[in-house]
Amino acid sequence: MLSVAWCTLRARWASFAGSFVALAVGVGLLAVMGQALAASTRAPVRPPERFAAAPAVVRGQDVLRVDTPVGVRTAELANPRTVPDAVVAALRALGPVTEDRSFPVRAAGGPDGLLGHPWSVARFAPYELSAGRAPRTDGEVVVTGEWAVVGARLSGGERVVGTVRGLGFEEAVFYTDARAAQLSPTSEQLAVEADAVAVRAAVAGSGVRVLTGDERRLADADPRRDAEALTALNALFGTAGGVTAFVSVFVVASTFAFAVERRRREFGLLRTAGATPAQVRRTVLAEALGVGVLASATGCALGAYGAPWLGGAVVDGGLAPRWYTIGGAVWPYHLAFWTGLTVAVVGAVAASWRAGRTAPAQALREAAADGRALTWGRRLCGTALLLAAGAAAAYTLLSDPGELLHRKTYISRPMLLITAVALLAPAVVRPLTPRLPGTTGMLVRAHAVAGVRRTAAVAAPVLVTVALAGSLLGATATLNGARAAEVRERTTADFVVTSDTGTPLDTAALGRVPGAVASPTAGSAVYTLEDGVALIASEARAVDPGLLASTVRLPVTAGRLADLDDASIVVNEEWAEHRVGETVRVWLGDGTPRSLRIAAVLATGTGDNGVYVTAANAGGAGVDRVDVRVRPGADAGAVAAGLRAVDGARVASGAQWAADAEPRTDSDSRTRLGTFLVLGIALVYTGLFLANTLAMAAGERGRATAALRLAGATGGQVLRLAAAEALTVVGLGAVLGLAVTAVSLAAMAAALHLLAAPVTVVVPWPALAWTTAACALLALTATLIPTAWTMRRGPTA
Numbered sequence: 001m002l003s004v005a006w007c008t009l010r011a012r013w014a015s016f017a018g019s020f021v022a023l024a025v026g027v028g029l030l031a032v033m034g035q036a037l038a039a040s041t042r043a044p045v046r047p048p049e050r051f052a053a054a055p056a057v058v059r060g061q062d063v064l065r066v067d068t069p070v071g072v073r074t075a076e077l078a079n080p081r082t083v084p085d086a087v088v089a090a091l092r093a094l095g096p097v098t099e100d101r102s103f104p105v106r107a108a109g110g111p112d113g114l115l116g117h118p119w120s121v122a123r124f125a126p127y128e129l130s131a132g133r134a135p136r137t138d139g140e141v142v143v144t145g146e147w148a149v150v151g152a153r154l155s156g157g158e159r160v161v162g163t164v165r166g167l168g169f170e171e172a173v174f175y176t177d178a179r180a181a182q183l184s185p186t187s188e189q190l191a192v193e194a195d196a197v198a199v200r201a202a203v204a205g206s207g208v209r210v211l212t213g214d215e216r217r218l219a220d221a222d223p224r225r226d227a228e229a230l231t232a233l234n235a236l237f238g239t240a241g242g243v244t245a246f247v248s249v250f251v252v253a254s255t256f257a258f259a260v261e262r263r264r265r266e267f268g269l270l271r272t273a274g275a276t277p278a279q280v281r282r283t284v285l286a287e288a289l290g291v292g293v294l295a296s297a298t299g300c301a302l303g304a305y306g307a308p309w310l311g312g313a314v315v316d317g318g319l320a321p322r323w324y325t326i327g328g329a330v331w332p333y334h335l336a337f338w339t340g341l342t343v344a345v346v347g348a349v350a351a352s353w354r355a356g357r358t359a360p361a362q363a364l365r366e367a368a369a370d371g372r373a374l375t376w377g378r379r380l381c382g383t384a385l386l387l388a389a390g391a392a393a394a395y396t397l398l399s400d401p402g403e404l405l406h407r408k409t410y411i412s413r414p415m416l417l418i419t420a421v422a423l424l425a426p427a428v429v430r431p432l433t434p435r436l437p438g439t440t441g442m443l444v445r446a447h448a449v450a451g452v453r454r455t456a457a458v459a460a461p462v463l464v465t466v467a468l469a470g471s472l473l474g475a476t477a478t479l480n481g482a483r484a485a486e487v488r489e490r491t492t493a494d495f496v497v498t499s500d501t502g503t504p505l506d507t508a509a510l511g512r513v514p515g516a517v518a519s520p521t522a523g524s525a526v527y528t529l530e531d532g533v534a535l536i537a538s539e540a541r542a543v544d545p546g547l548l549a550s551t552v553r554l555p556v557t558a559g560r561l562a563d564l565d566d567a568s569i570v571v572n573e574e575w576a577e578h579r580v581g582e583t584v585r586v587w588l589g590d591g592t593p594r595s596l597r598i599a600a601v602l603a604t605g606t607g608d609n610g611v612y613v614t615a616a617n618a619g620g621a622g623v624d625r626v627d628v629r630v631r632p633g634a635d636a637g638a639v640a641a642g643l644r645a646v647d648g649a650r651v652a653s654g655a656q657w658a659a660d661a662e663p664r665t666d667s668d669s670r671t672r673l674g675t676f677l678v679l680g681i682a683l684v685y686t687g688l689f690l691a692n693t694l695a696m697a698a699g700e701r702g703r704a705t706a707a708l709r710l711a712g713a714t715g716g717q718v719l720r721l722a723a724a725e726a727l728t729v730v731g732l733g734a735v736l737g738l739a740v741t742a743v744s745l746a747a748m749a750a751a752l753h754l755l756a757a758p759v760t761v762v763v764p765w766p767a768l769a770w771t772t773a774a775c776a777l778l779a780l781t782a783t784l785i786p787t788a789w790t791m792r793r794g795p796t797a
Contacts, residue, residue, distance in 0.1 A: 031303025034332025132162030462733025470741030515634025589619025
């Protein structure tokens with residue numbers, strides 16, 4: 001039978017082209033995503049940058065270490081400690097000590113990410129003046145690069161007296177040491193010009209860290225930016241790879257199964273000629289193996305070509321750092337090749353098994369029309385997957401509804417449902433196919449119902465496309481809408497004041513504004529040991545309990561916010577211990593251990609209801625936001641003017657601040673590129689699958705088209721019938737996809753309700769409309785062109 005398979009491949013290569021294209025493209029996508037994932041696991045080791053010329057750098061404690069039964073657990077402190085005064089005095093006895101400070105700077109016309117430093121640390125990079133001189137007074141600065149020239153004034157009023165050549169790792173503004181200390185009072189690290197051994201001996205037992213050699217890179221601004229960038233990329237490509245893998249496997253398996261299913265007449269002839277069921281199966285598997293090997297190899301070649309292009313696209317789109325490149329790993333090609341080959345063979349096995357079991361006369365009879373809509377195996381698998389999807393959703397809702405809000409969950413769960421619906425689709429073709437008026441409508445329904453498996457196979461790519469677009473985009477929009485509603489509900493302040501310069505706010509001046517009740521808050525963190533082994537960090541805000549309720553509306557489920565004091569804490573229901581009156585052991589943002597009583601408990605919500613403590617437990621965090629309420633009878637305009645008059649204050653109304661805090665999904669080019677990577681590539685592939693499947697099915701239209709022409713139908717009538725059939729199948733797939741979308745969003749809505757979060761279900765109707773329209777256009781093109789080509793041969797063909 002191997003010779004028969006080989007001859008079939010040679011003689012009917014055109015009929016195998018659809019399977020070859022689907023598999024090659026699928027393997028290529030898997031190879032590209034595998035290469036991208038492999039490249040996102042290795043970050044370059046950067047040399048020291050800002051302190052390359054410093055013998056040693058001494059940092060205050062910036063890592064929390066907690067002993068547990070399974071070892072030491074560590075976490076970066078939200079508010080690193082300063083170097084103790086006694087240690088600084090000991091270091092000054094060894095040699096010159098320079099205090100370093102870093103703080104954000106905003107300058108009109110300047111580059112993003114500007115950082116301010118004292119001029120005395122510039123020599124450790126080393127920066128060298130390219131023009132002008134060093135700053136001498138508080139109103140003078142030196143800048144890096146060419147974005148400002150000597151004599152220019154920054155938006156804050158400082159005059160540029162010098163420039164230094166940029167070194168590529170930051171854009172900086174250098175102030176006098178005194179002015180830098182005013183703008184950033186806290187210094188977390190020191191450059192020490194002394195022998196490293198002597199420095200280590202001087203700080204022994206103090207808890208500070210001494211950085212020398214390559215470790216000095218940890219003193220640079222954001223030293224873990226490369227690792228963090230790769231973590232974000234890994235999550236992005238992991239998600240995109242999961243969606244692409246699902247679509248690729250679905251498409252390849254469906255295409256091979258459909259291709260084998262359409263050859264029942266040929267198998268019937270083989271059986272009539274004396275071939276045994278086992279021989280038919282071996283023939284089909286040999287064909288699948290031959291096509292699979294060639295297509296998988298071609299797909300790997302496509303992946304090698306496409307991987308560098310994807311790397312350049314994510315770098316140009318701002319999703320990856322400039323040094324990021326894709327390529328070099330071997331395992332993605334092995335994974336893609338063997339996955340493609342396995343799926344191709346498995347996709348052909350089910351159909352070949354049924355073809356081998358069919359008697360010769362029955363096979364010839366079923367070639368013209370489908371018999372039973374669902375085989376027992378397909379019915380069993382589809383029902384099992386449908387029940388599994390429902391059971392998984394129900395269990396998650398009952399045990400941990402917050403899990404349904406995680407990206408990995410709302411992306412992966414619809415895939416199970418899509419597969420189940422696709423398997424069971426033949427059972428709903430008859431009831432869902434509309435009864436259209438006229439002769440054309442009667443023929444459309446008759447053709448769809450007579451070939452339910454063919455109709456379901458053509459509708460499958462539309463189902464996948466619409467369901468993925470609706471479920472993923474709808475889940476993201478629903479979650480963002482819930483978070484935005486939460487922010488609006490929490491914000492009751494008339495005005496919200498933040499720093500316009502990145503420096504600490506003058507809370508005293510804000511509090512003196514006539515008619516204003518100012519509630520300062522500071523962002524920090526608390527750490528707790530969950531189950532005795534996991535060190536968990538939670539965002540926290542340090543507040544004034546007496547003023548909190550007047551500017552913020554929090555979803556309290558137990559206790560009272562007014563009971564918050566220096567010995568207590570407000571937590572949410574996500575904490576393992578969340579009963580009012582219980583005592584929890586925590587570590588503050590600077591690593592200080594505390595035992596605090598739970599004063600109140602908040603609803604979990606979408607996960608943004610964090611922890612609240614008093615200023616005494618802020619761990620050294622500075623005020624970064626002031627919520628302001630206008631006193632009764634006071635003029636809001638006058639209060640706003642008074643707030644804006646405070647140096648460095650950025651004033652926004654409560655509604656404006658809440659709107660600015662809303663997640664944005666469509667205005668950022670990086671977000672659009674990320675969405676394309678996660679969803680767009682998969683949808684393009686399913687579009688190819690749709691066109692491919694219709695083109696393969698169009699081959700069966702030859703006899704039907706000839707019969708219609710002989711019966712007197714005109715060419716226009718035949719084309720209109722073909723178009724109506726294509727649009728009907730697209731509509732069927734869209735309805736099934738919309739049903740999957742509805743179930744997925746209903747599960748998320750139920751989770752939001754159980755978490756006491758605002759339920760704002762957002763169905764992405766524009767995206768669904770465009771997706772369905774694109775599928776309809778592809779379907780019409782893939783149907784009408786082959787039909788028109790068939791009619792050129794005349795009605796007797």
